[in-house]
Amino acid sequence: MPSPRPPYDVVVVGLGLAGLTAALAAASRGARVLALGKGYGTTHFRSGTIDVLGYLEGGAVRSPRPALSALAAARPEHPYARLGGRVEEALSFLRDAARGGGVELQGGLDEAQLVATTAGTLRPTCLAPTSLLGAWDGARVLAVGLQGFRDFDPELFAATLPPVAARLGLEVAVRPARLSLAPLLRRHLDGLGLARLLDRPAFRHQLAEALRPLARGCTLVALPAVLGLEAATAAALATELGPAVELPTLPPSVPGIRLQRALERALRERGGRVQVGAEVRLECAAGRARALELEAAGRRLRMPLRSVVLATGGMASGGLRLEPSGAVVEPAADLPVAQPPGPPGRWFRERFLGSCDQAIDLAGVRADACMRPLDAEGRVVIENLFVAGGLLAGAERSLERSADGIACASGYVAGLEAAAVEATA
Amino acid sequence: MTGVPLLDEVALSADRCIKCNVCNTVCPVMPATDLFPGPKYCGPQAQRYRLAGPEEAWVDYCNGCGACTRACPSGVRVAELNARARAEIVARGGLPLRNRLLGRSELLGRLGSPLAPLANLGLRRPESRALADRLLGIHRAAPLPAFSRVSFRERFRRLPRPAAPRTTVAYFHGCSTNFYEPRVGEAAVRLLERCGVAVELPRQHCCGLPLISNGEFAAARRYAERTLRELLPAVRAGLPIVATSTSCSYTLKAEYREVLGMWTPETAELAAATYDLFEFLRERVWAGALEAPRGELRRRVLYHPPCQLRSHGVGVPAADFLAALEGIELAESGVECCGIGGTYGMKSEKYAVAQRIGRAVAERAREHGAEVVACDSETCRWQIQHLTGLPARHPVELLWEAVGSAGAAP
Numbered sequence: 001m002p003s004p005r006p007p008y009d010v011v012v013v014g015l016g017l018a019g020l021t022a023a024l025a026a027a028s029r030g031a032r033v034l035a036l037g038k039g040y041g042t043t044h045f046r047s048g049t050i051d052v053l054g055y056l057e058g059g060a061v062r063s064p065r066p067a068l069s070a071l072a073a074a075r076p077e078h079p080y081a082r083l084g085g086r087v088e089e090a091l092s093f094l095r096d097a098a099r100g101g102g103v104e105l106q107g108g109l110d111e112a113q114l115v116a117t118t119a120g121t122l123r124p125t126c127l128a129p130t131s132l133l134g135a136w137d138g139a140r141v142l143a144v145g146l147q148g149f150r151d152f153d154p155e156l157f158a159a160t161l162p163p164v165a166a167r168l169g170l171e172v173a174v175r176p177a178r179l180s181l182a183p184l185l186r187r188h189l190d191g192l193g194l195a196r197l198l199d200r201p202a203f204r205h206q207l208a209e210a211l212r213p214l215a216r217g218c219t220l221v222a223l224p225a226v227l228g229l230e231a232a233t234a235a236a237l238a239t240e241l242g243p244a245v246e247l248p249t250l251p252p253s254v255p256g257i258r259l260q261r262a263l264e265r266a267l268r269e270r271g272g273r274v275q276v277g278a279e280v281r282l283e284c285a286a287g288r289a290r291a292l293e294l295e296a297a298g299r300r301l302r303m304p305l306r307s308v309v310l311a312t313g314g315m316a317s318g319g320l321r322l323e324p325s326g327a328v329v330e331p332a333a334d335l336p337v338a339q340p341p342g343p344p345g346r347w348f349r350e351r352f353l354g355s356c357d358q359a360i361d362l363a364g365v366r367a368d369a370c371m372r373p374l375d376a377e378g379r380v381v382i383e384n385l386f387v388a389g390g391l392l393a394g395a396e397r398s399l400e401r402s403a404d405g406i407a408c409a410s411g412y413v414a415g416l417e418a419a420a421v422e423a424t425a
Numbered sequence: 426m427t428g429v430p431l432l433d434e435v436a437l438s439a440d441r442c443i444k445c446n447v448c449n450t451v452c453p454v455m456p457a458t459d460l461f462p463g464p465k466y467c468g469p470q471a472q473r474y475r476l477a478g479p480e481e482a483w484v485d486y487c488n489g490c491g492a493c494t495r496a497c498p499s500g501v502r503v504a505e506l507n508a509r510a511r512a513e514i515v516a517r518g519g520l521p522l523r524n525r526l527l528g529r530s531e532l533l534g535r536l537g538s539p540l541a542p543l544a545n546l547g548l549r550r551p552e553s554r555a556l557a558d559r560l561l562g563i564h565r566a567a568p569l570p571a572f573s574r575v576s577f578r579e580r581f582r583r584l585p586r587p588a589a590p591r592t593t594v595a596y597f598h599g600c601s602t603n604f605y606e607p608r609v610g611e612a613a614v615r616l617l618e619r620c621g622v623a624v625e626l627p628r629q630h631c632c633g634l635p636l637i638s639n640g641e642f643a644a645a646r647r648y649a650e651r652t653l654r655e656l657l658p659a660v661r662a663g664l665p666i667v668a669t670s671t672s673c674s675y676t677l678k679a680e681y682r683e684v685l686g687m688w689t690p691e692t693a694e695l696a697a698a699t700y701d702l703f704e705f706l707r708e709r710v711w712a713g714a715l716e717a718p719r720g721e722l723r724r725r726v727l728y729h730p731p732c733q734l735r736s737h738g739v740g741v742p743a744a745d746f747l748a749a750l751e752g753i754e755l756a757e758s759g760v761e762c763c764g765i766g767g768t769y770g771m772k773s774e775k776y777a778v779a780q781r782i783g784r785a786v787a788e789r790a791r792e793h794g795a796e797v798v799a800c801d802s803e804t805c806r807w808q809i810q811h812l813t814g815l816p817a818r819h820p821v822e823l824l825w826e827a828v829g830s831a832g833a834a835p
Contacts, residue, residue: 034740038500039447039500040447040496041498044446044450188463190449192449196456252445252447257450268759275740296738297696297738301739303711
């Protein structure tokens with residue numbers, strides 16, 4: 001029997017923030033990396049910011065560092081209880097990787113950043129791309145709606161933001177404006193089309209020229225987050241126009257795509273490969289992940305494995321599945337899943353969004369400090385498999401605004417650990 | 426009217442669309458023209474109304490690259506839905522002669538090859554190209570191949586066979602290897618021989634892909650039936666079907682079923698037995714049954730994986746073999762699509778769109794300082810050659826260039 005030869009040192013399953021961070025971390029240790037996923041997802045839906053911990057016990061977190069320690073101490077089952085010490089290192093790694101791909105992320109654990117939304121609210125985040133950050137306090141803002149683009153209403157924004165800001169002790173005045181430019185009068189106009197238009201210097205110039213008279217007396221121009229798929233576009237517009245800020249819109253999220261592309265580019269530059277459109281299952285035996293079964297055209301492909309990172313996401317991404325029987329399962333490797341607390345009837349609250357918890361969110365895979373999956377008795381079940389991101393049990397990501405920090409820190413640790421797995425005969 | 430089942434898994438996948446627009450973010454056509462509003466609008470969104478009314482003509486601007494299907498996080502078969510919608514238009518409204526011609530690459534090959542010098546002269550002369558542009562709608566500057574005087578099948582007889590083969594495969598060469606680029610088949614057979622693999626050449630005809638992408642489903646189905654008749658005996662004798670054109674092999678693996686809707690045990694049997702050449706060799710390397718062939722290639726190479734290969738879901742096996750060569754300066758293009766879309770970029774009204782899409786490949790080649798571009802599908806190679814002015818070769822040609830000169834393996 002010939003011995004199988006794993007073609008990659010580390011295979012990462014999942015192309016969201018956790019998967020990309022894991023792949024980058026493994027590649028940074030010289031590992032040959034393949035990152036694959038069934039499609040693009042969360043990065044294209046989220047706003048390109050890195051939320052580490054936005055709310056704790058219902059209150060906004062002003063300084064993430066002490067809040068992280070408090071959370072880790074109070075909730076031993078929370079992923080941050082195992083990752084807490086690595087979060088800062090992971091964020092700094094991510095910041096460098098994103099910079100390598102052209103996206104500058106600002107901020108850190110000392111002070112939360114505030115990002116304005118198209119609805120005119122201000123929400124806390126930890127790292128944000130430069131173009132999403134504005135000098136809000138004392139600002140006189142021109143909020144610009146673009147003809148034909150329905151996802152941003154400058155009047156709504158102008159009515160909402162000043163009182164919201166006042167509650168945070170910030171003084172903001174907003175003047176709404178609508179702009180109609182010939183290239184915008186097209187049949188189909190979404191954020192993506194706008195971003196592509198703005199990547200063209202000629203249109204960028206036309207927009208800046210049209211905005212300049214309107215922006216007289218303003219300190220900041222707020223536009224929907226469509227300032228280019230290219231990382232340099234927003235800065236180029238600001239050079240022509242003066243300070244500008246992007247407001248994240250509905251998916252597809254242009255800043256989210258920029259971050260994803262920056263990370264993917266950085267990964268390719270480190271020799272990593274990316275494969276989109278692959279559903280996988282893992283073949284595990286005797287405590288090891290032996291092979292990856294890829295759903296390829298016409299048949300299943302069996303790829304021998306050395307080590308693997310599973311970053312397939314939570315319930316919404318298909319990384320976890322709720323069976324009709326009422327059990328939450330992990331379909332790719334049948335990992336043990338910590339079930340939500342209480343009877344299934346109590347797993348869901350009537351309000352999908354809002355300030356109450358959904359117990360279902362707590363379900364997931366439990367992991368040790370190396371991000372190896374654990375069974376109910378706390379034993380490592382598979383030696384060369386690591387989990388990251390939405391799969392991890394114990395977090396209420398939407399309440400805490402913690403999804404990105406967990407993804408980044410767990411991805412970072414999982415990627416480094418996976419790269420350190422020794423080849424076996 | 427297209428003979429496609431109304432409610433198969435591909436059609437039903439439209440219901441999984443959550444309108445997240447991820448497909449639109451990867452579509453290479455959308456940024457290149459306003460005539461195509463994007464795979465989401467044409468595919469899952471328009472699909473809801475398709476039973477009732479006429480198709481929107483814009484779907485014809487899809488170039489079939491399949492990026493949308495691969496990127497969809499919800500498993501919607503966007504590209505397949507669009508291909509079927511195009512066929513619906515064709516079935517109702519007919520098809521220009523131009524598309525009927527372009528759909529029949531094998532017929533063109535059979536007519537052109539015996540007259541190769543004359544036919545090639547016609548293909549090169551600006552006067553005849555201008556005429557074809559005006560009369561047929563084949564763009565005068567579009568990249569077209571030159572006919573080969575001697576077909577691959579004729580050359581095959583003279584190629585070496587391994588003395589003690591470890592295994593045997595059946596080779597599916599496709600139309601372009603047979604009529605335009607026999608050197609691709611020749612390199613493949615020689616490389617396989619060097620790897621201890623004997624090659625059989627079953628009787629074969631066009632797989633039907635150009636008909637599928639031009640929306641002629643009835644004719645495509647006849648081609649598919651013929652291909653099944655011709656290849657299944659080899660499959661049932663235990664031979665893998667190995668192909669060098671990743672477009673033809675994807676048709677055998679997936680499109681008979683997922684686009685034409687031929688969900689039969691026979692198409693499943695053929696799909697499961699079909700391999701891209703490098704996928705086949707790589708699987709043997711992974712299993713420990715083959716040493717990757719070694720050789721030296723002191724050239725700067727840009728590798729562009731064709732869209733159809735990406736849809737195979739097997740990664741980029743050719744790049745794995747190229748990367749193992751000594752002295753090679755290899756870069757992968759990282760570009761979604763070269764634009765050609767089979768015969769799409771040859772059409773007068775779509776030529777400019779295809780050129781705009783492909784520009785990124787040319788930029789990437791320049792950045793890398795490439796001397797040659799490697800790509801596994803024929804029409805992509807012709808397009809890339811046209812875009813870059815560089816020679817575009819099938820990876821097996823480069824690999825054989827490196828390995829062949831290295832002498833016999835132990």
